Amino acid sequence: MSDLLNAVSTAVPAVALLTRGVSMEEQAERGYGHTLREICRQPEAWRAIGTRFTERPSGAGASPDGWVLTGSGSSHFIGVALAPTLQASLGVNVRAAASGALLLTPEAYVTAGSAATIVSFGRSGQSPECIGVIDLMLERHPLCRHIFVTCNPEGRLARGYQQDDRVSSFVLGREVDDKSLVMTSSFTGMWLAGRLLGWSSDASGFTRQSSTLADIGRAVLLSRLEELARVAREPYDQAVYLGSGPRFGAALEAELKMLEMCGGRVRTRAETYLGLRHGPMAGIGGRTLIVAFISSDERRRAYELDLLTELQRKRLGLAFVVCGAALPDHAADECVLNVEYGECAGVGDDDLVAIDVLVGQTLGFFRCLHERLKPDSPSETDVISRVVPPFPIHPI
Structure with a gap:
């Protein structure tokens, strides 16, 4: 304990x-x-993240074509919480877009020839629409830079794109990779890492x-x-x-x-x-x-x-x-x-x-x-799960 x-x-x-x-x-x-x-582990996790991550990743500069913050569910809400802050600090347009919206209507967020910075948040780094969006953007918008923020060191966000020089990553690790179905320390840990993206050069x-x-x-x-x-x-x-x-x-x-x-x-x-x-x-x-x-x-x-x-x-x-x-x-x-x-x-x-x-x-x-439910797995009939199961990703 x-x-x-x-x-x-x-x-x-x-x-x-x-x-x-x-x-x-x-x-x-x-x-x-x-x-x-x-x-209960969150306060000390925040302190550790503040000590461990002291530099913004490459690609975290102020892109003239703006930033798009994306994720699904809780990971999308990280972007909603960060967008006003990053826009004020970076001085460029910053939008939050759910991964599902970006997958279905990419043209509403990224225009042809754009060199926007796309920040993807994901606890597991495995959700189907998150990976679908990244693959779509890398193929159709090759000038965009990508920053991945994830908790799972074994997920595709952490390991699947390491050879692509358009991609930078924050891998927070098991310390905030929640085992519970609901995201708690994973949310605030990824949010805090995202907060660093708009920080000045004063890491202290x-x-x-x-x-x-x-x-x-x-x-x-x-x-x-x-x-x-x-x-x-x-x-x-x-x-x-x-x-x-x-x-x-x-x-x-x-x-x-x-x-x-x-x-x-x-x-x-x-x-x-x-x-x-x-x-x-x-x-x-x-x-x-x-x-x-x-x-x-x-x-x-x-x-x-x-x-x-x-x-x-x-x-x-x-x-x-x-x-x-x-x-x-x-x-x-x-x-x-x-x-x-x-x-x-x-x-x-x-x-x-x-x-x-x-x-x-x-x-x-x-x-x-x-309510006599179990916080670790509150969905009694498995309507929802910790990681969304795979589903077909249809080509454009």
Whole structure:
């Protein structure tokens, strides 16, 4: 058991029930051991990534034809979370495109003769549409450069294209290659590696930022896990996740974690704050959990808090989980749980994605247990699997 998981087991009664006197082998047999360890290993994994990866790969310069960030499912949401950040730092157009969309309509993202940089994210490096997109792009758009970010050192992203000088890779390794069906440390590990792609030449700054994130993540796990476990057991049948800018990517991932780990028993939706007013608010009722990732940017925050005030005035939502740094005081409202990230000096919305996702993973994990499902393999009838099985890739 890791030092942090040991500390969490001591400090958090909800975790102690799962670990005290229960071997790691038995935890795995009960169907939660892998996911619990993988959630709790994230802060130290971030610190290690910040120390190990100190240079951007070749091809990570500002391509005049822009960047496309691609992946499937959670890996796509990494791109959604990173695109605003990388566009601001690189000064070129950066778009996030699901691998499936890029495979079916490549002309919508990459034009003939383009020399764009295409960044592919994939935990296993084996998913059929991910490999299909790469093969398609290498053949039809030979001027494009590629950067692969993957966890599995044995997958095709890690090993299948090593001889092609258009390809560079980040292989994070087994330390974040989650065994659970749901991605937890794999998501935040690949996101953090992607964050480096837009970093300045000062690698020490990336190392410091990774370490700061690790400290924040550790503090959240130790101080807020018990309350999150309690909220996860509330009688809601729907969960709505709200985020702005890069943290909308976190909302998408947090929403997917609840959906996957509860086998669809909890209906889920991710939305922007202002987008919620344009129809989706009609679906929020008295049995809806609302998880709000609050921006540090003052202008965005003002819009977000206005929306939360409106929801409360209309008496929409069973409970609110409000997450961010230097949050307004909701202590008097028993329906609101503030998950305070602390002062977060030097850490803004571009980086708090990792902490938001950590909160979403925790809510999904404890709700899964409440539903008497197994977080390591929550799909009782194998509707979904850890790696999408092969399917035909049709030629253009």
